[in-house]
Amino acid sequence: MRSIRAAAVGAVTMSLALAASACGGGSSSGGGSNDSPKELTYWASNQGASVEVDKKVLQPELDKFEKETGIKVKLEVVPWSDLLNRILTATTSGQGPDILNIGNTWSASLQATGALLPWDAKNFDKIGGKDRFVESALGSTGVEGQDPAAVPLYSMAYALYYNKQMFADAGVTKPPATWDELVETGKKISGDGKWALGAEGSNLSNNIHQVFVLGKQHGADFFTADGKPDFTSEGAVAAVKQYVDLMAKDKVIAPGNAEYAQNQSLSDFAKGKTAMVLWQTASATFKTMGMKEDEWGVAPAPVASGTPGAGQATNSMVAGINMAVFKNTDNVDGATKFVKFMTSDAEQKILNEAYGSIPPVKAAQTDPAFNTQATAVLRETLATSAAALPQVPDESQFETAVGTAVKELFADAAAGRAVTAESVKEKLAKAQQQMPTK
Structure with missing residues (x-):
């Protein structure tokens, strides 16, 4: 000890x-x-x-x-x-x-x-x-x-909140259950100053939560069984790239979200600027922001395919x-x-x-x-x-190091710089070097 x-x-x-x-x-x-x-x-x-x-x-x-x-x-x-x-x-x-x-x-x-x-x-x-x-x-x-x-x-827990009217206006009849469906839905909604999905690209903890869940879906945990950092595995790189690609490649997240860190994505959602947001228990905040409960719906966060559940797919930390x-x-x-x-x-x-x-x-x-x-x-x-996120002594340092790497990658995406598997791995390798050595 x-x-x-x-x-x-x-x-x-x-x-x-x-x-x-x-x-x-x-x-x-x-x-x-x-x-x-x-x-x-x-x-x-x-x-x-x-x-x-x-x-x-x-x-x-x-x-x-x-x-x-x-x-x-x-x-x-x-x-x-x-x-x-x-x-x-x-x-x-x-x-x-x-x-x-x-x-x-x-x-x-x-x-x-x-x-x-x-x-x-x-x-x-x-x-x-x-x-x-x-x-x-x-x-x-x-x-x-x-x-x-x-x-x-x-x-x-995280869930997918969606604006019912914006879905109806775009001819979308149900919330997306998979990431492919989310991107497909997003492309129907994005345009004319409206965006599909909100994000908080400068919120380090939120970044970690999202890429940890995607990591689980790609078979990665970010730490080995004995508690050592493992940020550059194939699954970890794929998870981070998939999340940042929602802005960089799929164009369903507004570039300005790269700078968001304090509930701005929730404000955009409440104002009808964004159709969806992945968030923890957001209903009370929406009410405070002036939304009526019948204006939004809630569904499980997306998974790679199929239905979330025990032994099938992790969709929240x-x-x-x-x-x-x-x-x-x-x-x-x-x-x-x-x-x-x-x-x-x-x-x-x-x-x-x-x-x-x-x-x-x-x-x-x-x-x-x-x-x-x-x-x-x-x-x-x-x-x-x-x-549960890994209960290891270096977890908070993981949030800082990898959360910052994701923040920097969002900044690249917002600026139009390429986000590739190589650039993601390079950022994650730098983050791993910042972790304490035992």
Whole structure:
């Protein structure tokens, strides 16, 4: 464990160097500097259409917690463009919040730093037990065989959202089930200032999610069985090229999407500029952006051929948000009480319904709110055709390195530069060279 942790510290340093321009600089009110046991600091991830939307969702629940416990929670909603670097800075400086949200794909990387409170049996008992949570959500909470580094908060999956009117106007009668069908549909829709598919070419995490799923469809995992980077395999190269080719070759993604990183593709979709978008649990965001529920539909994300499902085709990563506690908080008891509150059956229904996500708590999933058009496809995907990203200590560095490679390839496509198997492999080889050496 000690050697893993030492390697992880080096990995964290590399990740910070790679993404220093996006670094938010950490928190001035860290968990280790809390003056009062009656106050907690909480970094929440940006789940809604904006930071302000998140504050409106979360603040009433935090006030409810304060009324029940007497503990005030100071909230900061951190944009996704800053979140990982803020967390990494906090793990090295010791100046972080008491509680924070983390993308579930980062669990193993942050676990390896040793900065997060382990969720052993004793800590799980404090929040009602580990068996309250669904198995797929627990599978993205840290390295297999170790106590989880975090607790599931929101479960999500990718799906294909489509504009019903734009489909009807183009004579398209059903959503595409395969990538070939998506491109064929896209060519019918694109033109006159309208585009078929939205993307976030500068969003590193989203890039990773998309190419990981395509990698699974091409038989690649990006890591070997023993956790070593494997970015230049034939399947990995094919996956990245297929994704970027949606802009470079197939012309169904607008070149301007190469610069998108903060929900701009969702805004284009809501305004009728784009007919489709691949996204995690987007329904609540569409509502916030002024769309009516009958204006859009949702279908499983495309696969190479056939129907997605167990043993057939992966069409989503196991997406989600976990809650973690910084080990150096001076209020472990208050922090675990807050995690218990946020993962209670009642709060899980309130929060996940607000965000259009799926509760990772079994009892909360039975609520009718999670069996609607917006959520039924997501539940089915999580149950049958989603795969967890590799839970390896270097996962966050993988997101930075390969996510940046995909970003650069989108920039090439937008500028009219050729995107070839050779240029893709060259970018991925460079990304692999940036990974920490053991």
